[in-house]
Amino acid sequence: MRRRPSLRAEPVDGLLPLFGAGVAVLALIGLSAWLGFGGRQSLEGPDEALALAGELRGFTPNRLVLDRDGGAALVGDTLGRIALVAPHGAHFIAREIGPEARLDRTDGELSIAIGAMRVILALGDEAASWESLVSRAIAPAETGP
Numbered sequence: 001m002r003r004r005p006s007l008r009a010e011p012v013d014g015l016l017p018l019f020g021a022g023v024a025v026l027a028l029i030g031l032s033a034w035l036g037f038g039g040r041q042s043l044e045g046p047d048e049a050l051a052l053a054g055e056l057r058g059f060t061p062n063r064l065v066l067d068r069d070g071g072a073a074l075v076g077d078t079l080g081r082i083a084l085v086a087p088h089g090a091h092f093i094a095r096e097i098g099p100e101a102r103l104d105r106t107d108g109e110l111s112i113a114i115g116a117m118r119v120i121l122a123l124g125d126e127a128a129s130w131e132s133l134v135s136r137a138i139a140p141a142e143t144g145p
Helices: 011-035 046-054 124-138
Strands: 061-066 073-077 082-088 091-096 102-106 109-114 117-122
Touching (some): 046 082, 046 091, 073 124, 082 117, 082 124, 102 124, 109 124
Antiparallel strands (some): 061 073, 073 082, 102 109, 109 117
16 A cells, blocks of 8 residues: 655745745845835925925025924915925925815824825924915915906
8 A cells, every 4th residue: 555645744844935035024124224215204404495495487485494303394485375395205396385285284283285295294383374374375365357
């Protein structure tokens, strides 16, 4: 009588590839952290936000507020327009806030959405005054006939 081969796998056979995959994942996480990927981005300071907003056509910055963590900024210009400076991929971009934007304020934070981009700015005591400025940029005054 012939003996049939066993169909049961040994427990060690299944654990070794799993352990190797886990080590590889941890190595990739460590490498990406060491290279600076995936971390929270911050503006280098007010000058960077002003420069980015100044690149918008006809935009002459005259006021600025940085998010508490430096992760975004609002920049106003001499004509009452407001630009949102926010992360976009590995860089920062400036977008003018217009009628398509949505705005919410809660506890010292402004949430601004322009298209698919949504940014929450922690502005503390300045949130109320910037809410007013952004609201005017979203719904500019009606002009007469």
